[in-house]
Amino acid sequence: MGKKALVVLAAVVVLSLLCGAAFADDNVILRFVDGQGGNDGILASYKEIIALFEKQNPAYKVEYQQYTVTTLNEFLKPALAAGQAPDMFAVYAGPDAIEMVQAGVLVDIKPLIDNEWKKWLGPGYNFKGTNMKGGIYLTPQDALTECVWYHKDMLKKLGWPAKPFTQAYSMEEYIQMVGKAKGVGLNVMEAGFLEPWCYFNPFFNFVHQLQPSESPDMVEQAMNGEISWKQDVFRKPLEAYAKMNKAGVWRPDALNMDYQVQAFGKWLEKNSIFMWAQGDWFAGSMKKEDNNPQNPSIGITQYPTIDPKSVVSYNKNFGSDIGLYTKGKNQKASLAFMRLTNSPQAAQIFIRHGVNPAAGVDPTNVPKTDNPVFNDCIVLYNSPGRFSEIIYFNPQAVKAIGDGIGNVVLGVQKPDEVLSELDKVTRK
């Protein structure tokens, strides 16, 4: 009886496998992952773009998976190490990107970008973050302006005048706001410093404010060991961080919050007036009641000026970028998908969902949407002004800057100690 049961069971298993194989999808699956978890605008955009691609290429299906900034590498590194990475994956420009290029996991797509695609890319073709070692290894998806956002109604309650979004409040103004805000039961600023880019991106902005001119980029020079970090142009930004922290511009909790979920979530709930290191990647995630044509209540202002001689600078760049896996089995089709994400059709889809597209549009002629803060971001992105680079390729120096700023803010180290450590890292 036992043997009979085993035979029947085996037959059932074999039959199910055969049936499964018979009904298996004939489509080729292209796998694509990014780190935009929580960004509803990007999610909605890619759903539509994928549908468009699948309509144009019926033999293919695209499987898209979102991770977060912190979890993307947890997935991607084991996948790359095992030689099983997705056909396309997001890469943050900077140290991660250059290391991937050196490891040989990204295809140089420069020879594969045709003239039409190059035209769509516009300035994105020469984007520092994607151009490495003489090739182009990534294609940018979304453009960004990174600065400080605020709730207009809360600022009004504080009795503080709003400024045009191309301008900035000074550090002293933020410090003055702290006392006033306490008086009316408000907090000034949310920040998520557990994500170190919230330290070093604004730091770069502060340095670029103080430079005699937009170029040469003194951060780049210092990263390359050409100049010493021990000078006022780097010292003053560190002192500014310490001063603003001591004054309570952001609450101490900011030192132990991440940006993407905790700090941003609190700011959305109007816990504070301003949101540090905020950008148009979240334009599609604003609450409708605070961000509609009848009530455009989300304002933008630039990173604070930290010195009377500061020139207001703009952190404008491209956000997430996607690369083509060298061991992917479907490179031709994947490249076609990547090309589509930079097309004018895709750009309209991105815009409709409040995402600033990196390519496919005339940047000075982006159609207005019913998302007021997104419209402001587009105008800001195309406004003239001093450019502040945020992409650098020296991972040890970037790490040391992030940790160093944190230590100065915590009072564990003095600015000159941090600058000496930076000199050791870059000028050995």
Added chain:
Amino acid sequence: MQSSNRLAAGGGWTPYAYLTPALLVFLVFVFTPVVFSLTLSLYQFTGFDSNLFRKFVGAGNYRILFADKYFWVSIRNTLYFVAASISVQVAIALFLAIIIFIGRFRFATLIRMIIFFPGVLAPVAVSLAWRRMLEQDGVINRILGGIDFSWLSSVQLAIWCVIFVSIWQWVGYNLVIFYAGLQSLDIQLLEAADVDGANWGVKINRIIVPLLGPTILLNVILNLIGSFRVFDIVYVLTRGGPVHYSEVLTTLMYYYSFSSNGPNSMGVGASIAVIIFAVVLMLGFLRVRLIRRDGGAS
């Protein structure tokens, strides 16, 4: 005894056939990863390459690690964790177990359940709840009179908050083990002490605690091993911050291996794993020796 002799005598390869599945699992899921990590710790590997063993650096990763001031911070914090869990956590659990055992309260079972309950919750859920409570506008500050202090952003206090949460969660687990030990005590010894006029202090110090020696040792060793491997509570509560001042060895290993904007050095991460493994292995041997010695003595 007789049956195992019979197997050995007449079984041939049969005993090994029974052992093979367990040995295979051990080989695949324990031995191979350990050897792999040890080897990887000798190579420079960012994690982005499919050729893990491209660049041999020997002890280079260990040199990087020992030169990193946050490695020593993580060692210090891990030792704090260990010390607190083998002393404070065990002492609280022992104290509560004795009180409940001696007191013979009406709702002793319910009390034990309540104390044990945090131990069955997922550490991530516990950490998220405590994180909210420890925020500046959290319930802890309100209970303390509305103070405006950020516990988890304090360089000095962040790690102690993490340790507190860990003790809160796991003291019940130790209590259950102690209670089981107490229930196995020969009650006649306590009755005899009663007859001799011993008070509760004497009974606890001279009878109960010494007889609970093996149970205490078991709890100490379990806590030692567990506290060396703690990750989830630290990661969710502080992610090793502010900056890296509440890192423990496991979170530092994660930082080196996976953190975005981090060092991208899985070779160094593997070095930390080797260090943790070596310590836990030593503790395992110590436990076996102590148990054998105790078994010989009894």
